[in-house]
Amino acid sequence: MVPTLSMSKAMPLGDMVFIIVAFLTLMVILKYVAYGPLTKALDARADKINNDLDSAQKANEDATALVAQREQELAAGKDQASQVISNAKKSAKDQSEALLKTANDQALSLKKVAEADADQLKSEALATAKKDVADLSVTIASKLMQKNLSADDQRSLIDAYLAELDQQ
Amino acid sequence: MDEPTSTFSFLGLTFNWTTIISTLIAMSIVVLIAVLLTRKVAIRPSKGQNAIEYVLDFVRGILGDQLPANLARQFGLYAFTLFLFLIVANEMGLLLQVKMGNGVTYVKSPTADPLFAFTLAIMSLMLAHGTGVKALGFGGYLKNMFFKPYVAMFPLNVVEQFTNFLTLALRLFGNIFAGELMLNLLASLAWGTHLNGFWIILAFPLEIAWQAFSLLIGGIQAYVFVMLTGVFTAQLSGNE
Numbered sequence: 221m222v223p224t225l226s227m228s229k230a231m232p233l234g235d236m237v238f239i240i241v242a243f244l245t246l247m248v249i250l251k252y253v254a255y256g257p258l259t260k261a262l263d264a265r266a267d268k269i270n271n272d273l274d275s276a277q278k279a280n281e282d283a284t285a286l287v288a289q290r291e292q293e294l295a296a297g298k299d300q301a302s303q304v305i306s307n308a309k310k311s312a313k314d315q316s317e318a319l320l321k322t323a324n325d326q327a328l329s330l331k332k333v334a335e336a337d338a339d340q341l342k343s344e345a346l347a348t349a350k351k352d353v354a355d356l357s358v359t360i361a362s363k364l365m366q367k368n369l370s371a372d373d374q375r376s377l378i379d380a381y382l383a384e385l386d387q388q
Numbered sequence: 389m390d391e392p393t394s395t396f397s398f399l400g401l402t403f404n405w406t407t408i409i410s411t412l413i414a415m416s417i418v419v420l421i422a423v424l425l426t427r428k429v430a431i432r433p434s435k436g437q438n439a440i441e442y443v444l445d446f447v448r449g450i451l452g453d454q455l456p457a458n459l460a461r462q463f464g465l466y467a468f469t470l471f472l473f474l475i476v477a478n479e480m481g482l483l484l485q486v487k488m489g490n491g492v493t494y495v496k497s498p499t500a501d502p503l504f505a506f507t508l509a510i511m512s513l514m515l516a517h518g519t520g521v522k523a524l525g526f527g528g529y530l531k532n533m534f535f536k537p538y539v540a541m542f543p544l545n546v547v548e549q550f551t552n553f554l555t556l557a558l559r560l561f562g563n564i565f566a567g568e569l570m571l572n573l574l575a576s577l578a579w580g581t582h583l584n585g586f587w588i589i590l591a592f593p594l595e596i597a598w599q600a601f602s603l604l605i606g607g608i609q610a611y612v613f614v615m616l617t618g619v620f621t622a623q624l625s626g627n628e
């Protein structure tokens with residue numbers, strides 16, 4: 221029994237035609253059933269991945285820019301805050317100085333007034349005292365001496381005496 | 389094997405029932421697989437879609453290794469169909485062979501038929517030659533095919549073109565045919581004339597082992613056929 225191939229018989233051309241037609245039909249069917257939708261889906265996926273990568277990169281850049289902006293704003297805010305604080309300190313100092321100054325001034329003027337009052341009181345008291353002493357001395361002297369020494373003479377005499385006292 | 393065949397004539401052409409039935413069954417299986425796996429094609433793939441996408445990627449990878457991008461894209465559908473069809477056709481006979489009472493095997497691997505393998509090889513090579521003519525012009529195509537790398541190589545190049553065709557077809561046919569032949573021999577060993585039980589015990593693991601081996605062979609041959617189609621196309625269109 222020698223194995224022979226079916227090729228050695230009459231060439232079945234019909235089979236070849238059938239095989240090629242069947243294969244082409246299968247190609248058309250697969251194109252609509254599988255290959256077309258699959259390539260479309262694969263392309264769509266590739267596009268989507270590309271877009272996602274792009275947008276991710278953009279989002280990343282945006283976020284970085286935003287971080288920088290926020291940091292800048294934060295620094296500006298800090299500066300502003302410290303400026304506000306130093307301003308407040310300065311104004312508080314100024315105010316307290318002004319208050320102190322007015323208080324000092326007031327105290328000084330009060331002191332002056334008081335001194336003036338005291339001087340006045342003193343001179344008034346002195347004057348009253350001079351008068352009282354003169355009158356008293358005249359009375360005493362007139363009683364002691366029993367002389368008719370005029371009051372005016374006595375007064376000038378005592379004034380001269382008191383002036384001498386003042387000069388000492 | 390000198391097996392009886394069942395043929396009929398139509399429009400003066402001879403048709404072989406075995407080829408027609410086996411081819412149609414292989415086609416139906418391919419279509420069924422394709423339809424089932426691509427019922428819901430989405431950007432986020434399901435399990436089935438993933439599987440067939442893997443096949444598509446695999447085929448694209450085979451072509452992409454050989455051909456420039458635009459040609460690989462053009463050949464995508466052809467190679468995808470060829471690969472699916474061949475792998476189903478190669479494995480089909482391992483599972484299912486139907487032999488009728490008149491001794492005719494109506495269903496087996498269609499690729500175990502030399503005519504089938506030659507037809508596919510002719511189709512692939514015609515595509516490759518057509519691509520060559522389209523890419524280089526007829527003169528350029530002839531020059532590229534016969535006078536490369538120099539004119540003196542002409543006789544060898546003629547032989548090479550012929551052997552390309554023969555090897556493409558015979559490699560596929562031989563592997564699958566031999567695989568099925570071995571399966572049949574092992575099966576007839578199991579049902580030997582005497583000591584039935586003993587032969588089955590011996591033949592059963594051998595059959596399993598050979599089927600596993602043939603599965604591998606069938607896959608490899610489908611891969612090789614698609615790859616060689618790409619290689620010849622690249623050679624004939626000057627893209628080596």
